[in-house]
Structure formats: C-alpha cells, structure tokens
Amino acid sequence: MSQPRAIVPGATYLLTRRVLRRHFLLRPDSAITQLVIYTLALSAQRYGILVHALCVMSTHLHLVVTDTRGELPRFLQRFHRLVALGTKVLRAWEGPVWDHGATSAVRLATRDALVEKIAYTLANPVVAGLVQHAHQWPGAKVLVGELGSGALRAQRPEIYFNPKNPEWPEEAAIPITIPPVFSNSEADEFRREIAAKLDQHERRARATLQRQGLGFLGRARASKVSPYKRAMAIEPLRELNPTFAVGRGRTDALNNAIAAVRAFRAAYRKSLEQWRAGVRSIIFPAGTWWMRVFHGAAVDDGEPAAA
Known part of the structure; x- marks a missing residue:
C-alpha cells in the first residue's frame, strides 16, 4: 500500500512518468510533440494547472506544474490517459504505454528547489547525451526564454480526437508561467538563475562525454530512432521515491x-x-x-x- 500524501492547492511539483520497459514510444517526432502539447493544454486548463516547465524524452517525460485547485490526481489521470491512447494509435501499439509504477510527484517546497528542478528538467536531453544544448532537443520542451512569457500551443491531432466532438477544439494552448512564489518583478532574475543552472548541467554533461570518449547522438538521429526499441543502458534501481525537495544545503x-x-x-x-x-x-x-x-x-x- 502506498503512503498517503497531502494534495494541497497551490503546491508546485516536479512530475515524472516513464514509458513501459523504457521503450522509445515518445520518440521526439512532430506527431508525438503535437499529441503531448495538445493533451497537456486541455488537461491543465480543465483542472487549474499552471505549467512552468516541460521536457518529453523518448522514454519518459518531466513536468513542473502548480496545482492551483488541489486536483493534481484528476489532472494526471486525464493527461496520461489521453497521451497513452493517442500513442497507441500513432505507434500501432498493443498493451500499456506507461510503466506500472506510479507517477513520481515531488513537491518543490522552496525557491531553491524550484530553480534546481526546472533547470534539471530542461537539461535532460543534454545530460542523457542526446544533444549538446537543451534548445536543440527536437521534442516537446520549454526554453528558458519562454518561462513566464511563452506558451505551449498545438493543433488537434489527426488521430483519435474526433473533430465533431466539441470536447476537442481545433487548437489548444497553455501559457508557460513562472511559479507563483516568484513575483512578476522577479521574472528576469528567475530566468537568469535557471539559465545559470542549465549551463552548469550542460558543461558537466559535455565534460563527462569527453572523458568517456563519446559524442552526442544528435537531434536528427534522436528523431529517427525506432519507437519499438528500448533503452539498453543500465539504469540504477529507483529505491527511493521522494515526495518533496527543498534544494541543496537547506537543512x-x-x-x-x-x-x-x-x-x-x-x-x-x-x-x-x-x-x-x-x-x-x-x-x-x-x-x-x-x-x-x-x-x-x-x-x-x-x-x-x-x-
């Protein structure tokens, strides 16, 4: 039995959901990008979710959101269900799309934790050795300059969503906001902090690959990998499932x-x-x-x- 957790209006989370057996079903092609952004926008609007950061990798996705109304479980159920149903059609996939483990929802309890986890989210493709800079990732993502000023927007996918059903509008969009703990006057400083943390992640990733004598996969090859293959690199067992983060050194x-x-x-x-x-x-x-x-x-x- 899982541990009970408080669902609190106004809480901000780092959300992570993984694909079954690390298949590349979320390969960063235009169809998956359209599907994820469209369903995210609709689901977030319905349940009062503010979107701060997004990065969709081939085997998992990361989101940083604020749950303004305390309806995070309903949002996750709807968003993940729609992504799974659309992915099954796009990939002609039978069986589950998502890993059997529950969604990781880490409450970000301090400003330091927010900066660290948003930068971590944006840096994912670089840390994974796929592209040299986060902005080069071809999949669904948020860029530093879009924090607090941009939007995620997508046309209705041609698959699964019946255009005659008013539940599925022709276009869906959601603004990319900064976390409510930061005021509008702090937006520029917030973006600078994220950019600095992201640069640290990118520098470390490049140095690590150089020491190993390896190079980055590149956006073109990442976009063409077979969605039916699986990640074969050894992944450490996830023994801990944290429920909150406070940032480094915040005893x-x-x-x-x-x-x-x-x-x-x-x-x-x-x-x-x-x-x-x-x-x-x-x-x-x-x-x-x-x-x-x-x-x-x-x-x-x-x-x-x-x-």
Whole structure:
C-alpha cells in the first residue's frame, strides 16, 4: 500500500512518468510533440494547472506544474490517459504505454528547489547525451526564454480526437508561467538563475562525454530512432521515491518538510483507523484527497504544514 500524501492547492511539483520497459514510444517526432502539447493544454486548463516547465524524452517525460485547485490526481489521470491512447494509435501499439509504477510527484517546497528542478528538467536531453544544448532537443520542451512569457500551443491531432466532438477544439494552448512564489518583478532574475543552472548541467554533461570518449547522438538521429526499441543502458534501481525537495544545503527546510509529512501521515492513519471502525464523523487532516473525493469523508479545512 502506498503512503498517503497531502494534495494541497497551490503546491508546485516536479512530475515524472516513464514509458513501459523504457521503450522509445515518445520518440521526439512532430506527431508525438503535437499529441503531448495538445493533451497537456486541455488537461491543465480543465483542472487549474499552471505549467512552468516541460521536457518529453523518448522514454519518459518531466513536468513542473502548480496545482492551483488541489486536483493534481484528476489532472494526471486525464493527461496520461489521453497521451497513452493517442500513442497507441500513432505507434500501432498493443498493451500499456506507461510503466506500472506510479507517477513520481515531488513537491518543490522552496525557491531553491524550484530553480534546481526546472533547470534539471530542461537539461535532460543534454545530460542523457542526446544533444549538446537543451534548445536543440527536437521534442516537446520549454526554453528558458519562454518561462513566464511563452506558451505551449498545438493543433488537434489527426488521430483519435474526433473533430465533431466539441470536447476537442481545433487548437489548444497553455501559457508557460513562472511559479507563483516568484513575483512578476522577479521574472528576469528567475530566468537568469535557471539559465545559470542549465549551463552548469550542460558543461558537466559535455565534460563527462569527453572523458568517456563519446559524442552526442544528435537531434536528427534522436528523431529517427525506432519507437519499438528500448533503452539498453543500465539504469540504477529507483529505491527511493521522494515526495518533496527543498534544494541543496537547506537543512532547516528539510527538517520542517520531514516533520510535516510525518505529521500528515500519522493523522491520516489515525483517522483512517476510526473510519474503518465505522466512525463516520471523524475528520481527516487537511490535504486528504482520496477519502474526501471518493468516500465523502470530512476534511479539516485548515492549511496543512508546508512540505
């Protein structure tokens, strides 16, 4: 059984979803890019999700978003379902598209964590040895200069989405915003910080490949790889599934986040035990989502501790 987690309106997350057995089903061609952006825009609009960063790799995707209404699970279910259904048609693929593991949702609890994880998201194709600079990646992505000023926009894909159904407009778009913790007056400084972190990632990646005597794959070859092949490089087992990040060296923030998570889980389990015993008047801690949505449980309307 997975650990309970608080779903809090206004929280910002790094989201990661992986393709089944690391197949290249999300190969960065124009059809997949169109599908992902179109479905992301529609799903984010429906559930009040602000999009800050995106990078779609062949075997996984990263998103940094803010959940303004506390509906992250509904957003993820709809977005991933639409991407999977469209991918199955595009690739003539039978069976699951996504890995059986749950989506990684890491709450970004500090400004430092936001800068680190957004830069990490944008740098993914470089760190993976695919292109020398993040802006060269041919797949769906956000560029540093688009943070707070650009938009993700796509026409309705020709597959799966019935043009006669009003649910699927001819075009979908979503602005690329900066996280709410940063004010508009801080936008330029925010972009400079991201650019500096991204440059560090790119420099390290180039130095690593040079030491190994290797080169970058290049955007042309990355776009033509067979979507039915699998990544064969050894990937370390993911023993940890973090629920939050605070940034490097933020000891006080780390301790506060750990305490908040433990307090929520303890309160949730205590409430759940009483619910299972038949006590329907019990109040679950603030941030409880599943029990509130699917079982009508009462939830404390106070703000949970930041995590």
